[in-house]
Amino acid sequence: MLRRFITHPSLAKRCRCLISPQPSAAGAASFRRCSFSSSQVPVEPPPEAQFSDDYSSQPSARISVDRSGLNNPTEHSHEASADSELVKHLKSVIKFRGGPISVAEYMEEVLINPKAGFYINRDVFGAEGDFITSPEVSQMFGEMIGVWAMCLWEQMGQPDRVNLVELGPGRGTLMADLLRGASKFEKFTQSINIHMVEVSPALKKIQKMTLKCNNEDDADENTATTLTGIPVSWHSTLEEVPTGLPTIIIAHEFFDALPVHQFQKASRGWCEKMIDVGEDSKFRVVLSPQPTPATLYLLKRCKWAQTQELSKLEHVEVCPKAIDLTQTIAKRISSDGGGALIIDYGLDSIVSDSLQAIRKHKFVNVLDDPGSADLSAYVDFPAIKHSAEEVSEDVCVYGPITQSQFLGNLGINFRVEALLQNCTDEQAESLRTGYWQLVGDGEAPFWEGPDELTPIGMGSRYLAMAIVNKKQGTPVPFH
Numbered sequence: 001m002l003r004r005f006i007t008h009p010s011l012a013k014r015c016r017c018l019i020s021p022q023p024s025a026a027g028a029a030s031f032r033r034c035s036f037s038s039s040q041v042p043v044e045p046p047p048e049a050q051f052s053d054d055y056s057s058q059p060s061a062r063i064s065v066d067r068s069g070l071n072n073p074t075e076h077s078h079e080a081s082a083d084s085e086l087v088k089h090l091k092s093v094i095k096f097r098g099g100p101i102s103v104a105e106y107m108e109e110v111l112i113n114p115k116a117g118f119y120i121n122r123d124v125f126g127a128e129g130d131f132i133t134s135p136e137v138s139q140m141f142g143e144m145i146g147v148w149a150m151c152l153w154e155q156m157g158q159p160d161r162v163n164l165v166e167l168g169p170g171r172g173t174l175m176a177d178l179l180r181g182a183s184k185f186e187k188f189t190q191s192i193n194i195h196m197v198e199v200s201p202a203l204k205k206i207q208k209m210t211l212k213c214n215n216e217d218d219a220d221e222n223t224a225t226t227l228t229g230i231p232v233s234w235h236s237t238l239e240e241v242p243t244g245l246p247t248i249i250i251a252h253e254f255f256d257a258l259p260v261h262q263f264q265k266a267s268r269g270w271c272e273k274m275i276d277v278g279e280d281s282k283f284r285v286v287l288s289p290q291p292t293p294a295t296l297y298l299l300k301r302c303k304w305a306q307t308q309e310l311s312k313l314e315h316v317e318v319c320p321k322a323i324d325l326t327q328t329i330a331k332r333i334s335s336d337g338g339g340a341l342i343i344d345y346g347l348d349s350i351v352s353d354s355l356q357a358i359r360k361h362k363f364v365n366v367l368d369d370p371g372s373a374d375l376s377a378y379v380d381f382p383a384i385k386h387s388a389e390e391v392s393e394d395v396c397v398y399g400p401i402t403q404s405q406f407l408g409n410l411g412i413n414f415r416v417e418a419l420l421q422n423c424t425d426e427q428a429e430s431l432r433t434g435y436w437q438l439v440g441d442g443e444a445p446f447w448e449g450p451d452e453l454t455p456i457g458m459g460s461r462y463l464a465m466a467i468v469n470k471k472q473g474t475p476v477p478f479h
Helices: 009-019 085-097 103-112 139-155 173-181 201-210 295-304 320-336 381-391 403-410 412-420 425-439
Strands: 162-167 192-197 223-225 231-235 247-252 261-266 269-277 283-287 315-318 338-347 356-359 362-364 374-376 395-402 441-443 456-458 462-469
Touching (some): 085 103, 085 269, 103 374, 139 247, 139 338, 139 403, 139 412, 139 425, 173 201, 201 231, 247 320, 261 295, 269 295, 295 320, 295 381, 320 338, 320 381, 381 395, 381 462, 403 425, 403 462, 412 425, 425 456
Parallel strands (some): 192 231
Antiparallel strands (some): 261 315, 356 362
């Protein structure tokens, strides 16, 4: 889930480089040609591997390395180790595998390892956490998502019962703001069953408090009700959410945290980047000497890409879990009706080399102290679109459009004006700041406070996409 360095404008220029959309056509200098057919990858496995000790840059030279000792156990040392439990775990996996692991496996372990994953045992959101998300910026974001959900519910014919699902709910702020904004529309609120898809026990507890849930002493810890009587359930995966009811799915800053596989074009063809342990016991990047299972997803992604996108491509990121999840969503919407809203920072094109790490609102090396920083990557919105359309003819995909367009067309301008009519000067300043952060682009021109607190807009960096059952028609505001 990501990420805006709202209170850290010193990172604004760097953010523009890291998060702003990649240029197209002549400006897409980072793209290199994809040189294989859809049926075969011309990779000739050599006896040596290539590696780079600096993850942030691609290998500038090929170095022959004797990998024969990878399977040999290291000598036992009585010196105290400063490695964290997660680092020890990752090194042991690499050791017993007899070779490196994929970037995707590394990313998944870092984020959701059951004992030491970044999201598992802490609250990572907000100014005191590692990053700030849109729901934490302003109540208006959740309210606008509520408007979208209610409009879709109306298009569905106002069913008496509907599943309202949020993937990766964070603190539960978005859902709480959605419910508060929709509270006057009793027919809608009385129809919904809320399902929170969350793997973190720590965040589940926070979500229950945010939603003001009541729990009976002998009740299942994964079920509760809000003070207004709306049932809430928690699940580890979307597949656990009961089927059979029309479903509205919200995925805000969820797809960016799904693990990505990275590929680099070498002289022998496309090679997957892998994470290994060097002779200095530090993590490093190596290139796979032969095709990997994820190569099948690379082939699929390149098949979906436009010719001009592939012409200058040197690096590609693919996210099999995003493709699989999208198809699960599309199948459910196809059979049960409803729709899904995906909002995240990403690109309306194939993604090159975007993996990044953030700790306490600052960029750090992705291999530095795994488990202490959030890892995320740009969302490949065209891949989501193709994945949904590939699996079902009964769904339509709309977008992506910018977050600024999405919120503006839903009426956030009128909402902020209404709120400004009845608030203190301090509240007005907070509303204007939050509004800019949601729909603005770059540094706020009206800001007169300290430079280090200049609000940074994310209106064009975040994109919105909807997947809906064809029976519902075009969802607002994608007309």
